[in-house]
Amino acid sequence: MGELASGVAEVHAAVERLRESWAWLALLVVPGPERRPGRAVDEQQAEILEARGRSDRAYRSWNLARGMTALAPSAAAARLDVVDAQAVVHRTIAGLAHRVAAYQGSSYVGRRATVTEAVVDVLDWLTVGGPGRPWVATAAGEVWRAGVVDELHERRDAHLLAHIHRVLTTAGDTARAAAGVVAEAVQPLAHRCPACRHRSLQLHHEGRDKSRWTVRCVRRSCLCVGAGCGCLRHDRRQGLAHVWTRSELDGPHGLATAVAIAQRLTEQGTPRPRVGATAAGHGGWPDRRRA
Numbered sequence: 001m002g003e004l005a006s007g008v009a010e011v012h013a014a015v016e017r018l019r020e021s022w023a024w025l026a027l028l029v030v031p032g033p034e035r036r037p038g039r040a041v042d043e044q045q046a047e048i049l050e051a052r053g054r055s056d057r058a059y060r061s062w063n064l065a066r067g068m069t070a071l072a073p074s075a076a077a078a079r080l081d082v083v084d085a086q087a088v089v090h091r092t093i094a095g096l097a098h099r100v101a102a103y104q105g106s107s108y109v110g111r112r113a114t115v116t117e118a119v120v121d122v123l124d125w126l127t128v129g130g131p132g133r134p135w136v137a138t139a140a141g142e143v144w145r146a147g148v149v150d151e152l153h154e155r156r157d158a159h160l161l162a163h164i165h166r167v168l169t170t171a172g173d174t175a176r177a178a179a180g181v182v183a184e185a186v187q188p189l190a191h192r193c194p195a196c197r198h199r200s201l202q203l204h205h206e207g208r209d210k211s212r213w214t215v216r217c218v219r220r221s222c223l224c225v226g227a228g229c230g231c232l233r234h235d236r237r238q239g240l241a242h243v244w245t246r247s248e249l250d251g252p253h254g255l256a257t258a259v260a261i262a263q264r265l266t267e268q269g270t271p272r273p274r275v276g277a278t279a280a281g282h283g284g285w286p287d288r289r290r291a
Helices: 008-028 043-065 080-103 115-127 158-179 255-267
Strands: 186-188 201-204 214-217 243-245
Touching: 008 080, 008 115, 008 158, 080 115, 080 158
Parallel strands: none
Antiparallel strands: 186 201, 201 214, 214 243
């Protein structure tokens, strides 16, 4: 699925992910009493915040136990790591806006506002369709409304869509890392790869568009051997890495069927097939148990 697999739906999903992580940065830049209504957090975020609170309380106890007195109450200091992340995300997103506008022969204008508003403006311009403020102007003075991504063509503008998705993902990862909310869109599967019969299958579920999710064998030495390969895929070509799209999971040539056949062969004691190269180490999920 390389870089050019990113389409309009993937860009929308990346924008929503960045909106969420950007909101976390705005919330965490100055820790302290929250004067606005609190927002809901998931279990992972709650654990992170609780761990930080325990760390602060432990340091205060250590400080007082040694005869030191607590400092007078003062305003909470800004978290410089969060401020730095905000600056990086803002610079990255602003550069993206100018590049997308230039691609369409215009200049990005945007709103002269705070860093937070500027980033939200770019995200709105990219994905929120319908009437809105003028963000982009051509030399003739014409303006484009929001929702520019929906005007791009999946094939003609595939390279630009892939670039937009890549930049948004990088910015989102930067924001989530600074906020301590990092979630990897990869999940190991319990089933063995039908081609090499190792426990090396991963589900890649980046984005909300499930049609773009894939299952992959992460053993670098697990390459298709062509006709007769245990992967059972319609497109069995020698040397290809084993990747199954959502449409290839079911049916007589689907991953589920291939996994069932491989499991039956393993239970019968049939040796694992030799696939691809014999490079040492596969960098994948280790065998958790022997068949």
